[in-house]
Amino acid sequence: MTLEVKNLNVAYGEREILNDISFKLTDGQIIGLVAPNGTGKTTLFNAIMRFIPVKSGQIFVDDKEYTSSDKDILKLHQLITFFPDQSDLHENFSGTEHIEMYAEMWSGDKGNVRSIINQLDMGDYVDRKVSTYSLGMRQRLCFAMIIASDTPIMFMDEVMNSLDPENVSLVSNILIELRTQGKIIIVASHLLDNLDEYANKVFFLKERQVHFIFDHEDEKKDYFKLLCTEQQAKQLQETVSLPNKTIHLGNNILCIPLDKLSEAEQLGIYKQLRHLKNVEITVGPLGTSEYYSHLYGLDIHSYDRGHEDEAAVSK
C-alpha cells in the first residue's frame, strides 16, 4: 500500500494554508507531523480526506488517483480513518458501542473489539456512558476506535493529548505494533521526544510547505548538547573555537557537532565546561525537539526561566 500526495494546495479565500505539498509513503511507516499550532497540520489531514476544499493537487493510494468525486471520496474513506476529537464523542453511548460502531462501519466485523479493549486496558470503564469519562479515558477510546476501523492508512491528530506517561507509552507501543502490520500512520503530535520513539520520519511543516524531513533511518551525527544560559554560551564561545555547524537553539541549548572534532578538541571543550556552573551536557544525535527548536526558533528548554531569580532570592 502507498499513499502519495502530489502538489497539494489549500487556501481559505485569499489566505494560503498549504502550498505544493508532495510526499509518498509506503506501508509499514509511521510519520510524525510537526509544526506549531495553526500551521496546517490538521488542514493537511482534512485536505487529504477531502473534508475541506482543495485548491489543487492529487491524492493517490496504491497509485490510483482519488479525485473529489463522491465515488472516490467514499472509497478513500474506506481506506483512511481520521482520529476523532474526544469532544465529538456521543455522550450517551458507551465506549464499547463507539468501538463497535467503527469496527462495523469499516470492517463489518466486531470480533476484535474485546481484544482492543483489553490491549488498551479499558475494561474497567468502557461499558459505561462516555459522559462519565475523564479526558484520558476519552482519548484512549478515540484511539481504540481508530484501531477497530482497521484501515490500512490512519491519520492521528494530537493522539497523545490528555494521556498520562503510562498511557503515552501504551499507545506508542501499539503504534509500533500497527506499523509491523503494514499500516501507514501519520501522527501529528507535540510530544516531540515521544515521536522519536516510534516515527520513521518526521515532517516539519513551515511556511506552508514540508520544510524539512527528519529521517530516523539516515545516518546520525553525534553532538554535545549543552543546556546553559545565554551568558554561559557566550563565555564558552569566547574561550573555545566551536565548529561552524554549531547550533544555538533558543539561546539555551548549544549543539556542538562532534564529527569534525578530534578527541583532543572534544576534551578541550569538556574541560572548559567544567569551569561553568550548572551546565548540563548530554551526548547524542539531534532529536525532533532540537530540530523543532532550530526550525521554529523557539525557547522550548527555557533554562533561564525563573532560575536566576530563585538564585538571587536564596542568596
Next chain:
Amino acid sequence: MKRIFKWNGRLLLRDWKTRLILIGFFLFLGSFSLLYRQQNVVLPEMQLRSEYSDAHNIFRLIPDAHFEGELGEEVERRLGGNSSLIGLNRYILTQREGNTVEGVEDVVSNYLENGKQMALNNLFLLEATEFESHDILTSVYLPTKAEIKQDIAFYDALDENNLAIEWNPYASSEILKEELELFISIVLFIFIALLAGDHFTKDQVNHYSVTQGLPVALKTTWRTRSFILWLMTWVSAFFGFGVSYGLSLFFETTGSLSYPVALYVNQAITYIPLWQYGLLLFGLGMIVSYIFLLIITGLSWMIQNIYLTLFIVAVLVFLPQLWTVINPVTSWQPSFYTEIVSVVTGESAALFNLPGITFWKLPIIAFLIWLILEGVFHLIFKLIPTQRSGLKRRVTQ
C-alpha cells in the same frame, strides 16, 4: 445497509430530544379521545333544532299571498313537510335507538327515509323557480343542489350498509375520524419538523470528527435517517391512535368503522366507509410526511440552524394559502397537496376553484418531487459544510 440502519437508528433513539418528542407525540395522540370529550361539540340533535327553527321562520318571511295557487300550495306543503320531518328526526335522535324508535315506527318513520324525503322536497323547492319568493328560499333556507345530492348519497350509503345515523359525536369512530383529520393536517408536520430539524446539524456541530469520515455516502445517511424518523413517527402515531381508540371504546359508544365519510373524486362527492377513509388519510400522510422528512433532514445538513429549518417547513406547509391571493394555474401545483384533508374532502377544489385537485394526484406529484429532491440533494451533498455554516465546492479551482 443493515449496519447503517442499526447505528443511525441507535443514534437517533439515544437522543433525548427524539425520545421526548416521540413520547410527547404518543401521549398527545393516545390521550386525544379523553381531551376530545372535554370539547363542546354541536350534537346532531342540536343541529336539527336549528334547522327546525329555520323551517319555521321561512313561513314568516314569505308573504301568505305567495302560497296561493297550485305551485304556492305545493311549496307550502313541501316546506311544512320538511318542518314535520325535521321534528320527527329530532325525536329519533333524542331517543338514541337508531334510525327509528321502537313501538312508534309507524308514527316517526325512519330517519333515513325522512332525510331522503327532505332532500327530495328541497330539490323540488330548488327547481320551483316560478315561485314568487324563490329568492328568499334559496338565500336563507335551501342548500345548494350539490349539497342536497350529497345528503341523498349519504343516506343511501347508510342504507346500503344497514347503518344507523350517529347520534353521538363522541362515539369512538367519530373521535377517530376527528383525530385522524387533525393529525394529518398540521400536527404531523409540526411533529416531524421538530423531530428531524437538527439531526444532521447535531452531527456537524457536536460529533463532526466522529461521523464525518464514516465510509457511508451522505445520500445514504440522508435517506436512512429520513426513513428511520418516518418509521418512528408512524409507529408512535399508530400506538397513539390505538390507545386513544381503546380508551374511547371504554368510555363511549363504539360507533361504526363503516360509517360513511365524504370523499371527493372525479369532481363529485362519494361516500366511503370510515376505515377506508382512515387508510387513505394514513397512506397519503405517509407519502407526504416522507417527502417532508427528506426535505427537513436535508435542510438540517445544509442550514445547521433548527429555527431556520422550522421556518422553511412552516412556509412550505402554509404555501397553499398563497393561492387564495394569487390565481393558481393548475391542479398539479404540489403545494395544494400538503393540505391532505382538504384535498380528500374536496374543500381545496372548491376553495381554489380547481375541480382537478383530487387525492389520486398526490402520489404522482410526490413521486416527481422525490425525483427532484434526489437530484437537488445529489448536488448539495457534493458540497462541503464549512464551520461558518456555508457550503463550499469540494474543489476550489
